[in-house]
Amino acid sequence: MEFEPEIVIFCCQYCTEAADTAGASHLGYPANIKLMELPCSGKISIIYLLKAFEEGADGVCVIGCEEGACHFLRGNLRAKKVVEYTQKILEEIGINKERLKMFNLSSLESQKFVQISKEITEKIRELGPIF
Amino acid sequence: MESNLKKVLEKGEFAVTVELGPPKDSRRGIIERKGELLKDYADAINVTDNQTAIVRMSSIAACAILKQMGIEPVMQMVCRDRNRIAMQSDIFGAYALGVKNILCLSGDHQKFGNHPTSKGVFDIDSTQLIQMVKKMRDEGEVLGGDKIKEPPHLLFIGAAANPFADPFEFRAIRLAKKIRAGANFIQTQAVFNVEKFKEWMKMVRDKGLDKKVYILAGIIPIKSARMAAYMKEEVAGLNVPQEIVDRMKGAADAKKEGMRISLEIIEQMKSIKGVHGIHIMAVGWEKIVPSIVDDAGLFPRPKFT
Amino acid sequence: MIIAERKPIKEIEKMIMPYKKVLIVGCNTCVTICMAGGEKEVDILASSLNLLFKSKHKEIEFIKRVVERQCEKEFVEELKEDIASVEAVLSLGCGVGVQKIVEVFPHIPVYPGLNTKSIGAPEEEGVWKEKCVACGDCILDKTGGICPIARCSKKLLNGPCGGSQDGKCEIDKNLDCAWQLIYDRLKLLGKLDQLEEIIPVRDWSKANDGGPREVIREDVRLKNGK
Incomplete structure (x- = not known):
């Protein structure tokens, strides 16, 4: 049987609209994806990301608004740095940092949301189970 | 017997000192060969003390080898590797x-x-080291206050100055401090930017420092265009004008051009009031020194009996 | 404040490898401010170690605690029950915190999770810089309030070396030359003449070279002194 990865996506409230639109427009995204809504991607923290892996995620990603278009000015830039720092921790503990990624999106791009979720699922499937 | 360098300077002769870097091993032959090459062209030969923090034969041992050859050394001593105990002990030994x-x-x-x-020791700094040597020599006491039965009376104390480092206005103040601490002679960082050096010398003269200390201007012969560019870009505290880099780049014979530049700078040094000599640092190119000294009209060196 | 930084996780892994149950103790004071050993960092380290050991099919149980000040006995004593239930302690306090736990609980192995770096201050978000080396004999009155022992890479006391260029230190172009800062400050105060004074050799016996130092105030002691 093909490995079905568990993916957690931390998504800012505006980007979540893209996911909702995707659902409403019957643009299906993979069922293995757990969507966690944040008020802003800048709310993400190292511990959320690590906990997601601890709780069984094989891959984690953070989606924020396009750079320069954050509704809270720099939240998405902060998220980017938190993701980079957490990637360093993953490397330190021997986990492929490709399992954690940051994407940027606008609330209108439901197609892109579907594409990202497929892309990350494919990538993690390729990498196999985390443990 | 008194320091030959001191005699040369006191007689008002334009002094020449040359730098010699000991090898990264124990070959005394290297010291002997370089000593033989340089001895007639300098009033004293500086022996570096693990320069650029690379382990080399100790300055004190290399100085002793030169002494055995009848050559007068200037022992360089840095504050990086030894505390005040080891430094004073080495000064006794060297003397x-x-x-x-x-x-x-x-x-x-x-x-x-x-x-x-x-671990960088830096128990004392260079100004304090000068003070310490002076105290040993003039007061006949080690730094801790104990009397020295037979003090090193004939020590001639040198210090360095970099006219090109920052803060520029501090440079003359710092020189004054070193003189007050007890410096008898100064060897400067290599001069390429003569204008800036003149500016510094003016500050030095305005403070009357040229009357209190002998200043030997540093000279580094440039071997190649690459070396010029490297010194300009990479070496902190060196000031190499673009013009010199360009001259080296454009030269058909780089070595000749490098030598010509050195000779021009030496000529200018001779004419600056308060400059009492030159200190040639021919890093890895000691062979050129005799020709430079000769062509600069500084050969033969004065002899005293 | 004390500035510290987490040790590489591989190093921590080696220390706690032999145990099944470990107490991770953070500190709410300096190391919280420098984001090395506060509550968040305790959580992050525990989580990282969980993932690490999971991937190696090994399990270590972690108890997480944070005390107010790891350098004070009274706060460390609060750990008594937790310590009774574990095989080892991983301290995310500074070097003082580690040693205080050792003093209060001498029977249990205590490991340092941090490298204690310096006495300093937050400079900007995410940057902490060393300002003092606790030399025991302050000379800030002579150097314009900027310490050359802590901030000059050669600890020079009588002015900048020949490597000071454009206000920066020769060993690192991002590092301010302490003597440039001293010069600028004294100039600002109109006290450049202070630079002419030769600062004498230091009495390093007042620093750590004289052995570990102690400060005693007899008037506040409860035990009888000497």
């Missing part, structure tokens, strides 16, 4: 071996050498 000149330096930071993880 017993006939060393009369000592150049007191802070030392390049250990980061630049082949042991970047070592």
Whole structure:
């Protein structure tokens, strides 16, 4: 049987609209994806990301608004740095940092949301189970 | 016997000192060969003390080898590797071996050498080292206050000055401090930017410092265009004008051009009031020194009996 | 404040490898401010170690605690029950915190999770810089309030070396030359003449070279002194 990865996506409230639109427009995204809504991607923290892996995620990603278009000015830039720092921790503990990624999106791009979720699922499937 | 360098300077002769870097092993032959090559062209030969923090034969041992050859050394001593106990002990030892000149330096930071993880001692700084040597010589006491039965009376104390480092306005103040601490002679960082050097010398003269100390201007012969560019870009504290880099680049014979530049700078040094000589640092190109000294009209060196 | 930084996780892994149950103790004071050993960092380290050991099919149980000040006995004593239930302690306090736990609980192995770096201050978000080396004999009155022992890479006391260029230190172009800062400050105060004074050799016996130092105030002691 093909490995079905568990993916957690931390998504800012505006980007979540893209996911909702995707659902409403019957643009299906993979069922293995757990969507966690944040008020802003800048709310993400190292511990959320690590906990997601601890709780069984094989891959984690953070989606924020396009750079320069954050509704809270720099939240998405902060998220980017938190993701980079957490990637360093993953490397330190021997986990492929490709399992954690940051994407940027606008609330209108439901197609892109579907594409990202497929892309990350494919990538993690390729990498196999985390443990 | 008194320091020859001191005699040359006191007689008002334009002095010449030359730098010699000991090898990264124990070959005394290297010291002998370089000593033989340089001895007639300098009033004293500076022996570096683990320069750029790379482990080399000790300055004190290399000085002793030169002494045995009848050559007068200037022992360089840095504050990086030894505390005040070891430094004073080495000064006694060097004096017993006939060393009369000592150049007191802070030392390049250990980061630049082949042991970047070592502990930099810096128990005392270069100004305090000068003070300490003076105290040993003039007051006949070690730093801790104990009397020295037979003090090293004939030590001639040197210090370094970099006219090109920052803050520029501090440079003359710092020189004044070193003189007050007890410096008898100064060897400067290599001069390429003559205008800036003149500016510094003016500050020095305005403070009357040229009357209190002998200043030997540093000269580095440039071997190649690459070396010029490297010194300009990479070496902190060196000031190499673009014009010199361009001249080296455009030269058909780089070595000749490098020598010509050195000779031009020496000529200018001779005419600056308060400059009492030159100090040639021909890093890895000691062979050129005799021709430079000769062509600069500084050969033969004065002899005293 | 004390500035510290987490040790590489591989190093921590080696220390706690032999145990099944470990107490991770953070500290709410300096190391919280420098984001090395506060509550968040305790959580992050525990989580990282969980993932690490999971991937190696090994399990270590972690108890997480944070005390107010790891350098004070009274706060460390609060750990008594937790310590009774574990095989080892991983301290995310500074070097003082580690040693205080050792003193209060001598029977249990205590490991340092941090490298204690310096006495310093937050400079900007995410940057902490060393300002003092606790030399025991302050000379800030002579150097314009900027310490050359802590901030000059050669600890020079009588002015900048020949490597000071454009206000920066020769060993690192991002590092301010302490003597440039001293010069600028004294100039600002109109006290450049202070630079002419030769600062004498230091009495390092007042620093750590004289052995570990102690400060005693007899008037506040409860035990009888000497």
